[in-house]
Every structure is written in structure tokens, then in C-alpha cells.
Amino acid sequence: MKVECPNCKKNVEWSSASQFRPFCSKQCQLIDLGEWANEEKAIPCAANKDQELLALPDIEDIEALLAEQGDDFFQ
Ligand SMILES: [Zn+2]
Known part of the structure; x- marks a missing residue:
């Protein structure tokens, strides 16, 4: 069975021999993990912004x- 490296789209054999599967190499794995980590950092900020917007009624x-x-409400 072969899979595509998510980073460079190279075919990778899905076996215990492919240590970095589904990535073709450690480099591709690190690049992808790095991008994932950056997204992780960005998501909480965006979520907090959404929550603040939801907390403030229009x-x-x-x-x-x-x-x-x-009128009774104001008396
Ligand atoms: Zn790759």
C-alpha cells in the first residue's frame, strides 16, 4: 500500500519501514507539524475573538x- 506524502505528494510505502509515514521523510514531517503548530496557535485567538463577539449582543x-x-420597563 502506498500513500501520498501530505507535504510533497511523493509516494510513500505504508509499512513499518517508513518511519515517517504518511510523510516521505523526517523533513516533510517536521514541516507539516510546524504548519500545524502555527495553526494551533492561531485558532485559540480566533476562537476567543468569536466568543467576545458572541458575548456582546448587537x-x-x-x-x-x-x-x-x-414603557413600564423604564419606571
Ligand atoms: Zn515528502
């Missing part, structure tokens, strides 16, 4: 809620 939603409450 001003129009607040105004709509206040309008639904009616």
Missing part, C-alpha cells in the same frame, strides 16, 4: 428588547 437587538419591554 445594539439593535438590545434596542429591540427594550422596545418589547414597553
Whole structure:
């Protein structure tokens, strides 16, 4: 069975002899792991931003809620 190296698309034999499978070499494995690590670092920042955005309701939603409450809400 052969697989494609995710980095350089070279055919790699899927066997215990291919130490770095699915990568063709340690170099390709390290390059891919490095890219993965960079993405990992980026994801929490993006997730936090999304959470902050979700935590802050849209001003129009607040105004709509206040309008639904009616005048009694402000007394
Ligand atoms: Zn490769």
C-alpha cells in the first residue's frame, strides 16, 4: 500500500519501514507539524475573538428588547 506524502505528494510505502509515514521523510514531517503548530496557535485567538463577539449582543437587538419591554420597563 502506498500513500501520498501530505507535504510533497511523493509516494510513500505504508509499512513499518517508513518511519515517517504518511510523510516521505523526517523533513516533510517536521514541516507539516510546524504548519500545524502555527495553526494551533492561531485558532485559540480566533476562537476567543468569536466568543467576545458572541458575548456582546448587537445594539439593535438590545434596542429591540427594550422596545418589547414597553414603557413600564423604564419606571
Ligand atoms: Zn515528502
